[in-house]
Amino acid sequence: MGKAVLDLQNKLPLARVVYASATGASEPRNMIYMSRLGIWGEGTPFRTFEDFLHAIEKRGVGAMEIVAMDMKVSGMYIARQLSFSGVTFRIEEIPLDPTFERVYNRAALLWAEALSVFQQAADWIGLESRKSLWGQFWSAHQRFFKYLCIAAKVRRLVELAREELAQDKCVVIGLQSTGEARTREVLDERDGQLDCFVSAAEGVFLSLIQKHFPSTKRKRDRGAGSKRKRRPRGRGAKACRPTYEAAGVIRISDDSSTESDAGLDSDFHSSPESLVDDDVVIVDAIGLPADDRGPLCPPQRDPHGPGILEQVERLKQDLLAKVLVLGRELPVNTLDELIDQLGGPEHVAEMTGRKGRVVSRSDGTVAFESRAEQGLSIDHVNLREKERFMKGEKLVAIISEASSSGVSLQADRRVQNQRRRVHMTLELPWSADRAIQQFGRTHRSNQVSAPEYIFLISELAGERRFASIVAKRLESLGALTHGDRRATESRDLSKYNFENKYGARALSCVLNTILSQMENKVPLPQGYPGGDAAFFRDMKQGLLSVGIGGRESRTGCLDVEKDCSITKFLNRILGLEVHKQNALFQYFSDTFDHLIEVDKKEGKYDMGILDLAPGIEEIYEESQQVFLAPGHPQDGQVIFYKITVDRGLKWEEAYTRSLELTGPHDGFYLSYKARGNKPSCLLAEQNRSNLFTVYKPNIGRQSQLETFDSLCRKFYRVTAEEARELWESNYTLSLKHCSHTSWNRQCRLVQEGKDCVQGLRLRHHYMLCGALLRVWGRIAAVMADVTSSSYLQIVRLKTKDKKKQVGIKIPEGCVSRVLQELQHMDADVKRKRAHGQGFPVPSTALCPLALPCGPGEVLDLTYSPPAQVFPPPSPFTFPLPQDPAPTLLLGTPDASADPATLVHQGCDINFKEVLEDMLRSLNAVPPPEPPGPLGGGAGVPGGGGGPERQSVIQFSPPFPNS
Template sequence: SNRFQGLNSLDDITAIINTPPIGGYQVTPNQQLKNFKVSVKSNCLSLSVFLLFFLSYHVFTQRPQTQPVEEEEVEVEEAEELGHVDTYADYRPSKSKIGISHPDRVVETNTLSSVPPPDITYTLSIPETTINRGLLSALQLEAIIYACQQHEVILQNNQRAGFLIGDGAGVGKGRTVAGIILENNLKGRKKALWFSVSNDLKYDAERDLQDIHAQNIQVHALNKIMFPYGDTATSEGVLFATYSALIGESQAGGQHRTRLKQILDWCEPGFDGVIIFDECHKAKNATSTKMGKAVLDLQNKLPLARVVYASATGASEPKNMIYMSRLGIWGEGTPFRTFDDFLHTIEKRGVGAMEIVAMDMKVSGMYIARQLSFSGVSFRIEEISLDDDFKLVYNKAAKLWAEALVVFMQAADELCMSSRKSLWGQFWSSHQRFFKYLCIAAKVRCLVELAKKELEAGKCVVIGLQSTGEARTREVLDENDGHLDRFVSAAEGVFHSLVLKHFPSEKQRREKGAGNKRKRESCRAFVSLSIYCLSLLSASWLEEMKQGLLNKIAVLGKELPLNTLDELIDKFGGPEQVSEMTGRKGRVVRRSDGSVQYESRAEQGHTIDQINIKEKDRFMNGEKLVAIISEAASSGISLQADRRVKNQRRRVHITLELPWSADRAIQQFGRTHRSNQVTAPEYIFLISELAGERRFASIVAKRLESLGALTHGDRRATESRDLSKYNFENKYGTKALDKITKAILGQIESKVPPPNDYPGGDAMFFTDMKHGMVDVGMLCSQSRLGINIEKDCNITKFLNRILGLEVHKQNSLFQYFTDNFDYLIEKDKKEGKYDMGILDLAPGNDQIYEETQEKFLTAGNPQDGQVILYKVSFFDVFYPCFRSLRRRHKIAGKTSSLSPSGNVAMLTGEKTFQTSDLVLVKLSSEDLTCMHVSCRNGRCKRVEEGQECLMGTRLRQYHMLCGALLRVWKRVSDVVADITNSSILQIVRLKTKDSSKQVGESTR
């Protein structure tokens, strides 16, 4: 082991990876291995065995193996040393000692709690009276201190470093932000910018400042300031604006001017005040949206500004971190020259790398993330079965969409429009929305029954959805000159609008021009006609095709479900009983005489913008016990069982429609789980038995997995929402899709059988699936080549299109897909290729020893980082899976087994034994050999090659890299990949005998 001392650089770590762990570990007498040799003589039972057992002489036996397996190497899985433990740990500031404890229990993921924040060097100026009265809690003060401390750092690009507050809903980000503004105001920086998602949140900002006795700091709404000239009355204070205001423009006095320029003029050159990006996830996709670009532009033009990013969601994917340019993770003086370099490295290495990002940010002092304890919060998924009538309607719709695809293709071929991306984009997006509305409608009856039971039990109900269906309602209003006497079907509207507005026509071809190149081969034999772009069908016949589709849609529309939001409000007793907090301007209601009419949501004395706040107050006061929220109410509205309000019933938060992104999901979930609540909420996710609906669960599950890793440093932080099993948008989903499509086409023979309960057996299954995948555009029936896979076939498209299959077909196809998906994951787990996330090394074992450590300094911003190489050892006292291991290690007439006892004995010698004649012989430490030697008459492949082997012994040794891993991640991974042909580094967490916690990359 001496050759590993005094490592000079990270390159020296290479040597360790190929070197076996040392075996001469010294132990104290009471830790000494108790090894015994047992000779047994008797005439009672003929066996040849090799056992480990309890000292109480309780013997585990196995039947002898009659056929030797000479070449099979015995390997013990590392699973017995790695395991998951509780995801969260109670949170208390570790280095900040001021302030009163937070009023509610706050937790941090175990992963983040295992890495320490930097030492505190900043001196706070906030008055002691504010601190002693508890106006800012201890953990809020901690965030203020670290934010201001980080603002003292200047990055190598001469911009001031920023800080990310990733606290969950209810921890009090608003007060924390107000505290940062107050601290800077006391230091003489009298101007601050505060960006959020809604102008209404200005009142929340004022409340937060008042709550910490900083009411002297005025808050000015940008939308109330004269544009484009400004107002001298706002020379100091907080300028409050929305993200959308950043892209506002005006043409006044012949001079073009933007809101962004107005803001920059107000700040003045050399501005070093605070810029708050509240709910900063709204600024994601910075390079692809005007809003995102404006956020980046503002930061670049005010290089000395003190930037604070604040959001419970932060960034749901690495690519959405681009607007966080002040964190100093990429750029000059970092391992990543550009954001693209950072993005490529992180996405290539998956969630494991994202976990490293969150930990590295905390260690560097640029990030903090706590959340309210989920103690008392319950989560469950309700899978809803469909009745026969609904299945019949759904199947009719699936067949009509398949027919519509054929008709659209015929018309497009006639007009040389087959390659139009816009045409097929409209078709398939409408296809997806149509079946999404059906999926939601399938759950309405169950939701109403469930909600009424909860109301009878003395609770109140919050229903979360995304789509209001207002667009279709307004279309029907326009068609009927503003009159409406029936509830509208949103699904019918989507289908009808597609055919009416986007069916291929000669007019469309002339307006948009014919495609120069056919990018999609026709599924019908019109090749010769397409070459000359001539139509054998007259314009009137095309119109007849279009009208035929519209007539069939009208017939189907009589059976399609109604607008979900209007139907829910109607079933709960009308607007008088339901608080609606959505973005729509009007609704369809049933009057007392049974007639139906359209009405505006606005009330006398209240505008549309104010009505959501009024409805919230009615719910919180107990006037209404059912609330329905959409994205419009997902940010800034508190609906928890607050101690200060009249309605303190337990909230049952039912998610009828899963949001399309985890950003929105987290915002909705945080509306009902906040601080100062009497009872924690209950979350219920409704998912129908329609296999295709898992598309939406898959989207959210994928985002939640990434979100937990980035914002809390542990992918399991959001796993408790019980949606992780629906995450198919990963490499395993892609591989599974490739296998099932090739198996359906007969190109390969899959190792996974199709569902055994499919009517007609396997042959009928493959035939039906082949035609079904053609009907939804996953396979293409080509005139000369037969049926083949679409060139852009991918998992996202598959999960979208599967909705368009008949119920029994989509469920069977989805089952076949998930069976292949599970098979591939299990295969990788057996081969050690599966990324398990952050695991605990030897959970429950408190005898982990730190043998050596080597420290390395890595240059980087905002401060130099430190990477430490540890070598740790522990004795394996307990094998949680000893039974499965015993089954695996049957060799050549002998059987090996593992005991859960800390005491070990070996049984060998004669082929017969009687338990009463046991003779125990103690082994010396020099006799200790690996399992291979004991099991193979002295043969061990690794020993014969001159290496050291401890397989089967209780001594376990690992090398761990800890500290600022993000800065060396790529380099270390490349080194490991060169040596082991795998870039996978297991991230582990452990607690040593002296109670120090470590998180790092491990290799044995």
């Protein structure tokens, strides 16, 4: 689609283009078709789209915010959405039932055994290319455990739904997959008869074994439809490979880590043509003790012995039997169970794409029934169900991806059912675009009340994988569309976003620690059964059981796979037992947090747009300087601000706050130690975590919290009357004097002629606002030269007079260099303007003409070019009429002011350009008759002096009477 739009724009170079999108661009790469924006190309900071993409992705979500803001500042972009006022969001973390946990653990062990059995069968029959095999295996693995994750939340969702219904609300449940495929398979096997609910998870496992288990038939099927590559001489059949006695590592390069639902719910179509080593599953000897190998090591058999095919078939049948036994305990289809638990089809409006469902009848029996109603297609059935929900006939609606677009389920003023909607997300979609589509079903215009959103996430660590994807996309979507990553629902899911550079570094660190025994400063999770040694042993075995591991190195340790991504890691750990995956994920999460904390201390962490002085209202613009910035198709400007922040807390405000405090230890305190014959004064407020927030007269709220013990060691509590004099004295003195002067009556730095800001109320900050994208590279280069870091912090503020500013914070040490760079840039732009190409304006065109504009008269200075195309004119050589009769230029004002001052006076039209344009047309098409009275001269609409020109807009007189 993007290529088609690009081609269309290339074929219509003169066309005006408007880009309109319902959901925006969730990633910068999706902007590739927006070539007319002027963000990249000749005359811009980025020569190609690839340069732009690299720069933005390198700097993360913060840079995306800059892109959106720069486009808005330039007037080329507008993004509007419904207000989220009144909308509530919450995460409901659901604990696992002990019975469910036992079933999950059994399933994890069986999948580990299946991995080993698939590997052994492939070796025995000499399967050459295994890319398709392992793609199918890991795709099924992911789908199986995703179904279990969803099933773990059904019981709690039903409880929540009943609670909300009891409060006169109605419920909308969002999911993605319906599990209909497995139901159809069982229906076909049983000749259209069903007497029980079907397990979608069991169907995924059985289908994998029945359709994709390694066999000679699989080899024949492959050879029938494609050419076989001949094996080079000297390379024996893979069945004749050494039978690695100590099988422990399974190196699998291919992974079905697709994020699309298509990859989850459909077969994995891959052409297994390649014979490169990466396509082969290699089992290496790693020297693990026998008890470490777990289910990975079934007894090895001689691949050259008799009855190989019979043995492979026996492996398959044994595995099928074990799956069938496990299937008796696996949860049934989520959608069918939800409908059954919430009252059946009579009380639940189902809007999905499936054609039939399994229902429980009044006599206790279970049967399959079609969703179709007489004379209606499935689409019309969904519309009928929507009408029943909106009329209040049904108070629960279940929607899938099939009904996530174009259906309005909000509390509309025009419908009977105006109960508040509670939108519960049982299954998060992989895409932010799809998530927003589904969230938007219940939050639309003309609604009586805003919806409540509840995201249900189980305690299974592996499910963070699904929340991580949506969190990442929602963050970037909010940054690109609104210039603020907090503009979307990601504020509730952002803690699950691990798909960034910190996630990759944390994963590498964790895998190196567990597999390669490298040192990690992050402590291990507390309370793991068996201690640290058991943790490392279990995690090592667990990673190997889900195919994460490399070859054994010379030191006896395992090398980490080079292609193990966050997506792959979070997919695979779904296959670990619950306590193992939670412990491993906790270790990964702790490492992730540690790396972020380190970068924060070193000033390298991108925190997006920060409030410059949160909670402070005394913010003033002290000065500003405007600089021109180069751009295409037009230049922009940036403004350098000096901001003054008064951090002090007046006594009146402190006293008012103290009256609102209710804690037993809240109030004013004085220090035991006196400095300058005066103790220090503060106001302490206890918060929920039993820590104290401290307020001081000179710096206001202190960012660092204090414990009660620390507070009592240095301070003692006093009344407000005792604290008042010291508070006011400190507040007044700190306006111009640092703390050293207050304590010692002098400051060494001040005596040396330097500035000291220790304890001062006033702080100065420097900001660069405006068309930031055009100067981003220049400022980053200056910052890197001065501070050795090219990181630019974006800040926002609101001044005392209610002005809002968003821009780059410039450290004080970089101010002089940044100003020099901006001055050079400004001079370059002005120089190019002075020597720019274009038609020179005749001096006579700038002479005042006697056409004064009377009060109430209309100046028509708009111009539409004639139908015929003018050839490029030569420089103007003709003189304008000497007699300034009212015949030309439609009421040019009688003013001696410099025309440059008329460019933007009173309205947004450049009069100089209008004059040039009209003179150019007059020079190219000379009038057939001499100018006549006003209304009949050349260039006058409706006159005989040339083609008729239609006025588009009329402006009131923009000039003062003079």
